[in-house]
Amino acid sequence: MNAKMRASSFAVFGALSNYGIGALREAxxxxxxxxxxxxxxxxxxxxxxxxxxxxxxxxxxxxxxxxEGLLALLNTSSFLSDHRSDYEDFLRDIAKQFTQHLLSRVDTYMASTVQAFDAPWPIIQANAMYLCSSMLSLSDNQHILADYHTQVFGMLVGQMSRSPDAVVRATCSAALGLLLKSSNSCSWRAVHLDRLDTTIRNHDTAESNNKLATTQ
Known part of the structure; x- marks a missing residue:
């Protein structure tokens, strides 16, 4: 889907909100x-x-x-800014609202966001990685953590070593930092650090082998 179609689709959905009243509101x-x-x-x-x-x-x-917390976000500089660092601030803020006030929805939000790891646009892949990690780092729901923590961590580690896109690799690193620093991640931290260390060693070994093959 090209940019014009994406913009039009989102705009049309917003316009439909005018009909979200009365008997149609809940749907x-x-x-x-x-x-x-x-x-x-x-x-x-x-x-x-x-x-x-x-x-x-x-x-x-x-x-x-x-x-109210979501409405307040609409007036923040991070919502209005086009800078990457501000956007990541916004993702952490909205993840906090999700985990505090929409806990019953976090599962479906996570499932939808994980799907975007395979989006055709690297920037959207990166955004999905950071949003997922923000929600996981702030959630204390054991069901959510059990279902997604290991999956997301593994995908981040894999993309950090394989993705050709700098924004994806950089965001993977930042997202992994969120997960490892989270107090909710204690039970996963040891095994994840071991897996991350193994992945880095394997990546370094592969690079060394490639360089050796090139010089021969």
Whole structure:
């Protein structure tokens, strides 16, 4: 899907929020929850028109969710900024809102976001990695941690060593840092650090072998 189509799709969804009232409200709010992860991920799309469409649509749909913390985020500099560091601040802030006020939705948010690890755009892959790690680092729900912590950690380690895109590798490193520093990750930390160390050693060995083969 090209940038124009992505921007139009997000904008149309925002316009539909005008009909999320009365008898249709509950059904539309369910659609909002289904769309929220993708809206958040494309808020830092590579295309400025897509970013603007997502920003406007979030302004339209957040009021329907009736969570004051989400509404407050709409006025923050991190929401309005196009800088990567500000966007990552926003992801941590919205992950906090999700884990505090929408705990019953975090499972579906995580599932949708993990799917975006395979998105055709490296920047969206990176965004998904950081959002997943932010939610996991802030969640104390054992069901969520058991279902996703090891899976996400493994995907981050793999992408950090294999991805050709600098933004993906850098975000993997930052996301791994969130998981390893989280107090909720204590029971996973030892095995994860061992796995990370093994992956780094294997990657270094492969690079050394490639260099040796090149010189022969």
């Amino acid at each position: 539309f709010v369910e659609q909002v929850h289904a769309a929220i992860p993708r809206l958040v991920l494309h808020l830092h799309d590579e295309d400025s028109s897509v970013r603007l469409a997502c920003r406007n649509t979030l302004r339209q749909v957040f009021p329907l969710m009736e969570i």
